[in-house]
Amino acid sequence: MIDYSKxxxxxxxxxxxxxxxxxxxxxxxxxxxxxxxGIESGRKSPSLELIIRIANVLxxxxxxxxxxxxxxxxxxxxxxxxxxxxxxxxxxKRMLTRTMKFMKALLSEFGI
Numbered sequence: 001m002i003d004y005s006k007x008x009x010x011x012x013x014x015x016x017x018x019x020x021x022x023x024x025x026x027x028x029x030x031x032x033x034x035x036x037x038g039i040e041s042g043r044k045s046p047s048l049e050l051i052i053r054i055a056n057v058l059x060x061x062x063x064x065x066x067x068x069x070x071x072x073x074x075x076x077x078x079x080x081x082x083x084x085x086x087x088x089x090x091x092x093k094r095m096l097t098r099t100m101k102f103m104k105a106l107l108s109e110f111g112i
Contacts, residue, residue, distance in 0.1 A: 003068065005042030010065050012040040014058040017090065029053040
């Protein structure tokens with residue numbers, strides 16, 4: 001069963017990260033801000049087409065929006081890392097990303 005309130009909360013989180021109001025996001029995806037409000041609160045179910053438009057505007061993957069509704073997510077960050085990053089600030093995300101890149105380079109350097 002799809003938990004639309006979780007999908008809505010995730011959309012709201014990504015929208016806030018981008019600094020968009022509901023009205024701005026609505027304009028960018030061609031729906032009324034009240035529809036965005038309904039989606040974010042879980043009262044409305046977005047169509048697949050709208051989820052894709054929202055993901056494109058927010059510069060995230062559809063997987064990022066639907067992650068807990070999928071049995072097999074192919075999110076680039078992976079499920080465990082993805083869930084860890086969901087509650088991080090932008091500065092924390094940048095620091096963790098830099099740290100992971102550094103660790104990856106070390107692994108390559110030592111042939112691991």
